[in-house]
Amino acid sequence: MRHFFATAVAVATSILSHRTALALPVVAEPANAVQSVIISAHNTLNGTAPPQSQQQQHQQSLGVTDFTASSTSTSTSSNSLKFAVHNNLPSTQHGLMAYVTGRDMSGAVVMLNSAGQWYYPDAQGSMIPVAIPESANIGIPLSPKTSEFTIPDFIESGRVYVSDGRLSFLVVTSDLGGTTLVEPSAANPADASANVNWGFVELTNLKDAGIFANISFVDFVGLVMGMRLHLASGDAATQTQQVQGLAGDAVQAICDEMHAQGAKDGQPWGDMCVTDAASGKALRVMAPNMYVASHAEAMLDYYTEYVDKVWARFAGEDLVIDTQSGAGKVACRVKPAQNNPDKQVLACDGDNREYVKPVASDIWGCNTGPFAIVASDNDVHKAVVPRLCAAFTRSELLVEGGSICTPSEESSKRYYQADPTNHYSRIIHEHQVDGKGYAFSYDDVNPDGQNAAGVVAGPSPQLLEIFVGGFGDDAGGGGGAGNASLPGVQWHGRRDVPIRRRLTRFDRSMLGVE
Structure with a gap:
């Protein structure tokens, strides 16, 4: 896929060249989805080719909540995992949507459709990114309060995106004939989803290793999200675990402090804030590693x-x-x-x-x-x-x-x-409600028994709750250290994996699972 990536880099360079010479504030100005695409390890998921029997649609159907009603449905598969998304935002512009991406146990890229089935993206051999068709129904509309949905089987390298409005996903065929899913890019101001407020939870749920889920601010801070995990069994400290993450209004507050730090030391901290072109409001904050990727001359001699x-x-x-x-x-x-x-x-x-x-x-x-x-x-x-x-x-x-x-x-x-220090990381930690959530890729280097990584984990998960816009009045509902102990797994400094999905990129050998 080298020639494709070279093309993507060339496109990216043309888009961002006017921002490279000088450190300028980043304004979200979305363009055509294909013409403006930037592909990197941060926004791609690679998998095998879709199974022949599943190229149109995975037929393993499960019950999914009617998002306009309060009723719930139960799965018929022991491999399934239920999610509940709580909307604690004071308001939304376009209505919340959820998207689930990951790989199934065969290694194929999957997305959850609104009927609770796996959808297998397929570029049909195209080496140029193509949009996921609307008929795939990969966007799950969420209610103003609480919505539930279920994924039908185990998943690895997964993400649950939540967005205020619709997100754009593309698919391309790799040189080896596999599938590469191109997801929204937080660093590309011309990305088709650039002016959408979004965030995600990362997770892997395997038969033998159980679930590992985390929230991360390593690359950027966007739509504020927290989570609570319920396991089938365990003691009071592990059966229910939660990570509150950031306060609901943290993004604007973080941007204000980043601007203040930039005024203090002359560095472009404030320029790492991405603002909506129409309203001027802060949408997200890029981490320094993401910012300098598109501003090559910025902060070269900082350290x-x-x-x-x-x-x-x-x-x-x-x-x-x-x-x-x-x-x-x-x-x-x-x-x-x-x-x-x-x-x-x-x-x-x-x-x-x-x-x-x-x-x-x-x-x-x-x-x-x-x-x-x-x-x-x-x-x-x-x-x-x-x-x-x-x-x-x-x-x-x-x-x-x-x-x-x-x-x-x-x-x-x-x-x-x-x-000098990483003021992005410093400010992120100052706005964390419970001190949990990666602010850089080795933020799990902590004293034994502590979890600053924003991880929930354990066997036999029953429900993963996601809180959008902060925990609100729900913060007292979970106990737990948020770092369940599994045999053979050490969490300190184990992020010797690519920056993208530093938790869910663990392979089975690292987890001690055959």
């Missing part, structure tokens, strides 16, 4: 002086990283590189690779440069990377006590207290 000081400090003393694993505490020191004595690198005991100085984009994303993880890396390297990037993101390494990276209640007081 340069800080990184130089970190290298100078740890040339003379050890940086001790608690891996929270069998490797224990690992000592690291800046020294000449093994293959280039003139180059200073950070070397950690037992690590199979050394660390070069990260640049700003490496720190924003935590998955490039020294923070890239490859299959041949050993367990020490896989444990050090999340904690090292988290320490850079939280600006811990030059403050008192920063030479010992051990996640604890005490160390958390150091987060974001020094400049």
